[in-house]
Amino acid sequence: MIKLVIKSKKYAKRGAAKLLNFYLTNDLVASTKWLDIGGLGTLFSALMHTKDTEEREKKHKKNKKRQQNKEDEEHVLSSLAALLTNFKDAVQSAQQHMADQEEANDPEVAKAVEKYSNFIERVVVKFAESNCEKLVRLVELHTKYLDRMRAIDAKMQQEDDEDQGRDEADEDQIYEDRLEAGLFTLQITDYILAFVSNSLPALKKRATKLLQDKGGSWADVKLVLMEYAVRAAAENGEDPETSTGETAYIRGLADSINV
Numbered sequence: 001m002i003k004l005v006i007k008s009k010k011y012a013k014r015g016a017a018k019l020l021n022f023y024l025t026n027d028l029v030a031s032t033k034w035l036d037i038g039g040l041g042t043l044f045s046a047l048m049h050t051k052d053t054e055e056r057e058k059k060h061k062k063n064k065k066r067q068q069n070k071e072d073e074e075h076v077l078s079s080l081a082a083l084l085t086n087f088k089d090a091v092q093s094a095q096q097h098m099a100d101q102e103e104a105n106d107p108e109v110a111k112a113v114e115k116y117s118n119f120i121e122r123v124v125v126k127f128a129e130s131n132c133e134k135l136v137r138l139v140e141l142h143t144k145y146l147d148r149m150r151a152i153d154a155k156m157q158q159e160d161d162e163d164q165g166r167d168e169a170d171e172d173q174i175y176e177d178r179l180e181a182g183l184f185t186l187q188i189t190d191y192i193l194a195f196v197s198n199s200l201p202a203l204k205k206r207a208t209k210l211l212q213d214k215g216g217s218w219a220d221v222k223l224v225l226m227e228y229a230v231r232a233a234a235e236n237g238e239d240p241e242t243s244t245g246e247t248a249y250i251r252g253l254a255d256s257i258n259v
Contacts, residue, residue, distance in 0.1 A: 017046060017075040024082040026121050029065060031086040035119060040083075044126055046076045046132055073141060074185045081188045084195050085246065089118040099223040124199045132206050139210040145186035152177050174259055190221045194253040218257045225254035 003236075020043075023030050034040070050073045091219040094112040127135045156174055211217055229251040233240040238247060 013046065016056055017072055017079070020143065021075040021078045021082070024079050024086070026082070026086070028086045028090055029243075031083050033121070035122065040126065043076060043079055043083075046072075047080070047134065047137060050076065057198060062065070070182050070185060074182070074188070077188045077192065078140070081192055081195075082125070082176060084120060084192065086118045087119040087123070088249070091120070120199065124196045124203070127196050127203055128200065132203070135193075135196070135203055135206060137212060138196075139207060139214060140222065141189045141213075141215060142186065142193060143214045145182040146216070148181040149178055149183060149186060150180070152181060156209075186224055188221070190224045191250065191253065194221060194225060194257065198253070198256055217259065219259040222257040222259055223255050225250055225257070 020034075033041075052068060092112055094109050094116070098106060098109050099112075117175060127138070152174065182223060197207045208218065211220070229239045229243070229247055230248045232250060233243040236243065236247060238244070240247070240251065243251065
């Protein structure tokens with residue numbers, strides 16, 4: 001049912017995208033089922049459709065519409081990130097089990113590693129299809145939301161130059177402004193971009209060229225991911241340098257980027 005609604009052009013698809021995001025987050029069974037019913041194509045179609053919506057909304061300059069499109073992009077990207085994360089965690093868990101139990105030849109565990117590794121590959125290769133159009137879309141979204149963050153930073157710098165000063169309440173407001181402008185969407189976009197590029201060298205090469213064409217570089221992605229990891233660690237009461245779990249993986253993605 002969710003799949004059908006997302007495919008439609010009705011307003012209800014917005015709620016369906018949000019529900020799908022909730023459905024997939026931290027749920028390996030749901031993620032597996034979503035692939036089994038052919039939901040991957042639907043999800044990527046939704047990702048590409050947000051571009052068409054974005055172009056229409058630029059013409060009308062409707063802030064409410066732009067906000068709705070930002071939310072759509074966030075839900076779709078969060079769902080993609082959830083799929084990659086859930087399958088990656090399943091592979092790592094199985095590999096850790098083999099290491100802990102010294103059962104490298106356990107056929108069931110080896111089967112799990114192969115199964116979820118193949119699931120990751122199915123998601124990653126989608127970004128190479130149709131002349132990498134979905135990778136192009138990722139870089140477009142990265143650029144769009146990074147520009148929004150820079151606009152907020154420029155405003156902040158101007159206020160500093162005018163000696164208005166800043167306190168903790170101001171810092172909190174700046175963070176809220178960045179979130180409102182799409183900070184989280186930028187973070188998960190760059191998470192996916194780094195993940196798929198690390199998984200397939202051809203995608204890394206193409207992404208590098210796409211970033212350069214937009215006047216950017218991997219240094220921008222690295223900085224976004226580093227800030228993402230630091231904020232995630234702080235929210236979990238962890239030290240960014242010694243954090244574990246997903247925070248450590250995000251930090252690892254950032255560290256893997258050579259600039």
